[in-house]
Amino acid sequence: xxxxxxxxxxxxxxxxxxxxxxxxxxxxxxxxxxxxxxxxxxxxxxxxxxxxxxxxxxxxxxxxxxxxxxxxxxxxxxxxxxxxxxxxxxxxxxxxxxxxxxxxxxxxxxxxxxxxxxxxxxxxxxxxxxxxxxxxxxxxxxxxxxxxxxxxxxxxxxxxxxxxxxxxxxxxxxxxxxxxxxxxxxxxxxxxxxxxxxxxxxxxxxxxxxxxxxxxxxxxxxxxxxxxxxxxxxxxxxxxxxxxxxxxxxxxxxxxxxxxxxxxxxxxxxxxxxxxxxxxxxxxxxxxxxxxxxxxxxxxxxxxxxxxxxxxxxxxxxxxxxxxxxxxxxxxxxxxxxxxxxxxxxxxxxxxxxxxxxxxxxxxxxxx
Amino acid sequence: xxxxxxxxxxxxxxxxxxxxxxxxxxxxxxxxxxxxxxxxxxxxxxxxxxxxxxxxxxxxxxxxxxxxxxxxxxxxxxxxxxxxxxxxxxxxxxxxxxxxxxxxxxxxxxxxxxxxxxxxxxxxxxxxxxxxxxxxxxxxxxxxxxxxxxxxxxxxxxxxxxxxxxxxxxxxxxxxxxxxxxxxxxxxxxxxxxxxxxxxxxxxxxxxxxxxxxxxxxxxxxxxxxxxxxxxxxxxxxxxxxxxxxxxxxxxxxxxxxxxxxxxxxxxxxxxxxxxxxxxxxxxxxxxxxxxxxxxxxxxxxxxxxxxxxxxxxxxxxxxxxxxxxxxxxxxxxxxxxxxxxxxxxxxxxxxxxxxxxxxxxxxxxxxxxxxxxxxxxxxxxxxxxxxxxxxxxxxxxxxxxxxxxxxxxxxxxxxxxxxxxxxxxxxxxxxxxxxxxxxxxxxxxxxxxxxxxxxxxxxxxxxxxxxxxxxxxxxxxxxxxxxxxxxxxxxxxxxxxxxxxxxxxxxxxxxxxxxxxxxxxxxxxxxxxxxxxxxxxxxxxxxxxxxxxxxxxxxxxxxxxxxxxxxxxx
Numbered sequence: 001x002x003x004x005x006x007x008x009x010x011x012x013x014x015x016x017x018x019x020x021x022x023x024x025x026x027x028x029x030x031x032x033x034x035x036x037x038x039x040x041x042x043x044x045x046x047x048x049x050x051x052x053x054x055x056x057x058x059x060x061x062x063x064x065x066x067x068x069x070x071x072x073x074x075x076x077x078x079x080x081x082x083x084x085x086x087x088x089x090x091x092x093x094x095x096x097x098x099x100x101x102x103x104x105x106x107x108x109x110x111x112x113x114x115x116x117x118x119x120x121x122x123x124x125x126x127x128x129x130x131x132x133x134x135x136x137x138x139x140x141x142x143x144x145x146x147x148x149x150x151x152x153x154x155x156x157x158x159x160x161x162x163x164x165x166x167x168x169x170x171x172x173x174x175x176x177x178x179x180x181x182x183x184x185x186x187x188x189x190x191x192x193x194x195x196x197x198x199x200x201x202x203x204x205x206x207x208x209x210x211x212x213x214x215x216x217x218x219x220x221x222x223x224x225x226x227x228x229x230x231x232x233x234x235x236x237x238x239x240x241x242x243x244x245x246x247x248x249x250x251x252x253x254x255x256x257x258x259x260x261x262x263x264x265x266x267x268x269x270x271x272x273x274x275x276x277x278x279x280x281x282x283x284x285x286x287x288x289x290x291x292x293x294x295x296x297x298x299x300x301x302x303x304x305x306x307x308x309x310x311x312x313x314x315x316x317x318x319x320x321x322x323x324x325x326x327x328x329x330x331x332x333x334x335x336x337x338x339x340x341x342x343x344x345x346x347x348x349x350x351x352x353x354x355x356x357x358x359x360x361x362x363x364x365x366x367x368x
Numbered sequence: 369x370x371x372x373x374x375x376x377x378x379x380x381x382x383x384x385x386x387x388x389x390x391x392x393x394x395x396x397x398x399x400x401x402x403x404x405x406x407x408x409x410x411x412x413x414x415x416x417x418x419x420x421x422x423x424x425x426x427x428x429x430x431x432x433x434x435x436x437x438x439x440x441x442x443x444x445x446x447x448x449x450x451x452x453x454x455x456x457x458x459x460x461x462x463x464x465x466x467x468x469x470x471x472x473x474x475x476x477x478x479x480x481x482x483x484x485x486x487x488x489x490x491x492x493x494x495x496x497x498x499x500x501x502x503x504x505x506x507x508x509x510x511x512x513x514x515x516x517x518x519x520x521x522x523x524x525x526x527x528x529x530x531x532x533x534x535x536x537x538x539x540x541x542x543x544x545x546x547x548x549x550x551x552x553x554x555x556x557x558x559x560x561x562x563x564x565x566x567x568x569x570x571x572x573x574x575x576x577x578x579x580x581x582x583x584x585x586x587x588x589x590x591x592x593x594x595x596x597x598x599x600x601x602x603x604x605x606x607x608x609x610x611x612x613x614x615x616x617x618x619x620x621x622x623x624x625x626x627x628x629x630x631x632x633x634x635x636x637x638x639x640x641x642x643x644x645x646x647x648x649x650x651x652x653x654x655x656x657x658x659x660x661x662x663x664x665x666x667x668x669x670x671x672x673x674x675x676x677x678x679x680x681x682x683x684x685x686x687x688x689x690x691x692x693x694x695x696x697x698x699x700x701x702x703x704x705x706x707x708x709x710x711x712x713x714x715x716x717x718x719x720x721x722x723x724x725x726x727x728x729x730x731x732x733x734x735x736x737x738x739x740x741x742x743x744x745x746x747x748x749x750x751x752x753x754x755x756x757x758x759x760x761x762x763x764x765x766x767x768x769x770x771x772x773x774x775x776x777x778x779x780x781x782x783x784x785x786x787x788x789x790x791x792x793x794x795x796x797x798x799x800x801x802x803x804x805x806x807x808x809x810x811x812x813x814x815x816x817x818x819x820x821x822x823x824x825x826x827x828x829x830x831x832x833x834x835x836x837x838x839x840x841x842x843x844x845x846x847x848x849x850x851x852x853x854x855x856x857x858x859x860x861x862x863x864x865x866x867x868x869x870x871x872x873x874x875x876x877x878x879x880x881x882x883x884x885x886x887x888x889x890x891x892x893x894x895x896x897x898x899x900x901x902x903x904x905x906x907x908x909x910x911x912x913x914x915x916x917x918x919x920x921x922x923x924x925x926x927x928x929x930x931x932x933x934x935x936x937x938x939x
Contacts, residue, residue, distance in 0.1 A: 239406075325385070
């Protein structure tokens, strides 16, 4: 049983990651310059490191995260602050930290840190009767205090600017909140507090972010500018048809009509080549991994482990959904990678660490 | 419901949305996106072949193509476009400002060659070609253009070429015609455009997002158009045009046994080359000229046939036995029809049919016409091919008109009077005939009984069409009728008082009929229709001069043409 979920998740993740490498190769093998052509090799290296982390985390008792939680949270904040000072500016945003020979994206790490933090926060028990404290939380302890803890890194991420990851934190927060014993009316209060001032926040958005939101409503308002990517990625997905154009035969991704075809828009690259059939199978595999995560959460008695598993699964589900939806033009374009497929070391590492934690929760749940 | 199962549902809902979105893009709209994807990355670079030549019956070239050179530059292969433009401007002696402007105007994308200069000379083309090695972005492309070695010769038969107009485009789009295609206008160029037309070939290439060439997908070699061989004889055509030049009118020479048109000229004419060079002022002049030089007068306009029509009346009279060769009428210079006096152009005295044809006596034909009645004259005119299209290949043919009492009643609500019959008998009144119809009618007498379908295209792309084109309609006249008429036509020339006597000095025996058509305004039209040699007819000729004076003028021109043909031993 334990072995079962471990292998299921490992095999699905490996298949998806392999498809990702294939897609990265197909979208860059014709580019000039070895640093482009060898990008799939770098991704493979990241995958190996990611797998090592996965195996390590699957053996590493997740309960130790409970104790390390403040340290993790603090480290995430520290890195985010460091980005401001030392961050590398790429694609108009300051999201990366240059560490030794690779670029590290702290916001990926922060997502996981927040989940660990929140899982611990809501699974604290009262000392006398070991019942969960969260059921007795008032509005301050249940909503406002955790919101502040989430809002600090979220603010830092949005300032990078990375609206996508920032909003992702908020969504994960709301999702986790819903799974705790916190009263529903508090959650609705939070949602109202978040949604009502939306028009007011419009003014704080960067011009390119406003542009993206407008373009999401109608990509044709700026076909060569902000709308270009969505139009091209829709063409790429659509032209794949049922069976796809075949590996290395996609004209959209291989002739570079599609920007960011190896990172955020890797799904379009994949879909052009493998068609509806391939893409549906890919989406199904993602679903199965997430389903495993949810099943693990449901059968875990430990409330910290349960919340952690839910949080990880929910984070994965949201990332996959928002990325693919934005590829298809169903969501505004935000800078979110597709977990396990998109090129990018931080995303691969964090995803595999998260999966490792998930497997470990299932492995150790009977200990308690 | 428990919170966690709601979360489950939310996740399932999200993923179903993704599958539905995929279904929508890939399957429902798949074809549309596939098309968009292809148009993203496939470009066509065309290469044109040359339009087919137009030849005369002996294979001599009337219209061909000459190579003109276009200079194009391929922006993607150039680092410094300005430097290249400077080089081109130095060699061609053109202002760099103009080059820059044409470049900007014609620029499409960096992978598509941009034309910066057209029609440059061979010398400059070679000079520029030498720079192609160091500047691979310069392309000197030979482009075939229509070339007219004889200028305006046979312009009405050939027509001209120009950019396709909207009307033709809507008609021809289904046959693969595109905007900016060069197509034929008028004459053989238009009628046989489909065969003359070159097939554009070219490369289809794949380009990337910057429009840079990545690979060749396919190549179709351009194909030249097919040659069209005409029935025209270039040497006769030249003689005809030399003689007609300066006079308004038209001349046709036709083979009386096959219907092949050997020469067809109309004046004023035009030089088709102005359409190739796009000399806008001259082109506008052609369209605005009150003399309508673009009209082919041989087929496109009809005139009163005047005395030429007497041949119809005479044959109808003989066929219906209203007159016979031994019968004669007395011409006293005029005759009374009803209460009106109809006069003749001279006082001829006693005239039989031979003399009447020879002297073109009006009184004889008034009387014959009245004996026949208008309907009979109308019917016989139609039997001889008048009043309806001869079915000629070239566009713009008019059918002429032969009036009849019934037509008058239906269309004008007027009665037909004997005076009208008398007028019709001498080819005046509402009666209208094109020079081509006149020549076709006379051919029936030259070949003794066959109405032909004149044609002008002998072969297309080496395939001889003359067998298909030769179509005869038997005209069921008595043999004697033809003999009598031909004898009369011969007398027109041989009789000392014959209206065509001027032709008698030729060493070749000619038979024919003159005509002088009265018009409401201006000088009379002059007609001469005839065939020669008399015993073994080889040619039917029609000379028509618009406002050219009496029929004598046309006879003189016919004489000059036949004389010149004789000197060149064409007969």
